[in-house]
Amino acid sequence: MNVQIGKRYVCTKCATELIATRGGEGQLLCCGQPLELKQAGLKMDPPGEAQRKTGSVLGKRYRCAACGIEVLCTKAGYGELSSCDKPMSVQDPKPLPSSD
Ligand SMILES: [Zn+2]
Numbered sequence: 001m002n003v004q005i006g007k008r009y010v011c012t013k014c015a016t017e018l019i020a021t022r023g024g025e026g027q028l029l030c031c032g033q034p035l036e037l038k039q040a041g042l043k044m045d046p047p048g049e050a051q052r053k054t055g056s057v058l059g060k061r062y063r064c065a066a067c068g069i070e071v072l073c074t075k076a077g078y079g080e081l082s083s084c085d086k087p088m089s090v091q092d093p094k095p096l097p098s099s100d
């Protein structure tokens with residue numbers, strides 16, 4: 001499954017939600033399993049102990065250096081996002097250009 005720009009993805013284990021801001025050939029994984037396209041009727045795991053851990057952070061952008069996929073987290077979860085067998089890296093917000 002390729003990742004398509006503008007699509008919403010959800011992790012059924014930790015309820016992380018993402019929107020793809022850049023598509024790619026790689027896979028999106030969270031909690032060690034592929035993310036599902038967001039749709040009605042998805043069966044979600046009940047939240048457990050692990051929910052207290054911090055994983056993906058609302059409003060942060062994550063990127064895979066290998067395949068170029070970029071996602072924006074629209075709902076935080078405890079799982080770790082990965083792609084191409086590596087954790088996805090957090091994109092730092094771009095510093096504002098100085099005005100001089
Ligand atoms: Zn990737």
Ligand SMILES: [Zn+2]
Nearest residue numbers: 011014030079
């Ligand atoms: Zn997850």
